[in-house]
Amino acid sequence: MLREIKEGHFNLAGKILHCWEALKDNWFVYVWDGTDTPPNAITSMLEDEINHPLPLQLESLPLPRDVLCTLPTVGSILRIAFELPIEKNHLNVLKSGKWAQFINIRLKVYAGLWYGVFTSHSKLRHTPNEDRLIAERQRLYDDRISLKSRNMPIGSMPQSIDSLPESLCITKVNHDHVRHLTLMDVLTHSEVTAKFKCVVRVVAAVPYQGEKFCTPAGKYMMRLTLEDPTARIHAFVVDEDGETLFDGYPGTANVKRKLNRLLGVTECDDSIVVNDRPRNPAWVSVCIKSYYVSKSDVWGSRNFRIFDTKIVDGP
Structure with a gap:
């Protein structure tokens, strides 16, 4: 299952959701089994984010919205690329909506994102829905979506954000009664214009230099990269939302310390930051607002911002 994958060669059973030629002769197969891929450590340098940002997806362009909206919003979707060029007529065997077993595919991580490679040694076996293995996958997914916590990242954290140890509850939101959604719920x-509450990891921030957190007018302005098992998005922190997030203007050092907690940055006892160590950001609850900046192109100009979310003081 996707929740059990590791780097290396792997046999995987999943449902083929879509095939897409992202670039000429560069095809991706989208595979899903209802479980969540494990989160990866982030090895990129935060200072490099402005010039070499973490990608939001493996493809050079995001999927068209009409396709995106047909995909499941719960459970990770694995992109599988082909090591060798593939003839278009061979894609007929990759039927969307059908379950299949991918034998001996190579699993890799790029910029913290999982993907598979169908090599010359890989094989594809179509599997009927009645197969015991597929029936078990479907049962597990049905059990999951019947739970109140179905949108929580399974296998990575407790089933409720409220059950996290107090020392790990990094954020507090003002909408406790609202159900958590996935980032795919947000995107689709x-x-x-809408508001959401999600459990995410903050994997990057721009700017990261403390003296640049605010505009010359003294207002917060930064961009965070959020991820969960279903997607990555950019979300801005602007003006009064930054005041809520950082509890006012506590000074550059304190803002940097709070941001480092979100980003999983290791700090020594003397507050010295260890920059060359992989980061493993914690899962946090955030409120996200979706909005547009151009009335003539509301979907094309859609942005996201953090609101009603506060970083609590650390232990």
Whole structure:
């Protein structure tokens, strides 16, 4: 299952959701089994984010919205690329909506994102829905979506954000009664303007230099990269939302310390940051607002921002 994958060669049973030629002769197969891929450590340098940002997806362009909205919003979707060129007529065997077993595919991580490679030694076996293995996958997914916590990252954290140890509850939100959604729920929502609550990891921030957190007018302005098992998005922290997030203007050093907690940055006892160590950001609850900046292109100009979320003081 996707929740059990590791780097290396692997046999995987999943449902083929879509095939897409992201670039000429560069095909991806989208595979899903209802479980969540494990989170990866982030090895990129935070200072490099402005010039070499973490990608939001493996493809050079995101999927068209009409395709994206047909995909499941719960459970990770693995992209599988082909090591060798593939003839278009061979893609007929990759039927969307059908379950299949991918034998001996190579699993890799790029910029913290999982993907598979169908090599010359890999094989594909179509599997009927009645197969015991597929029936078990479907049962596990049905059990998951019947739970109140179905949108929580399974296998990475407790089933409720409220059950996290107090020392790990890094954020507090003002909408405890609202159910958590996935980032795929956010991306596929039917309206441009909406509000959500999600459990995410903050994997990057721009700017990262403390003296640049605010504009010359003294207002917060930064961009965070959020991820969960279903997607990555950029979300801005602007003006009063930054005041809420950082509890006012506590000074550059304190803002940097709070941001480092979100980003999983290791600090020594004397507050010295260890920059060359892989980061493993914690899961946190955040409120996200979706909005547009151009009335003439509401979907094309859609952005996201953090709101009603506060970083609590550390232990």
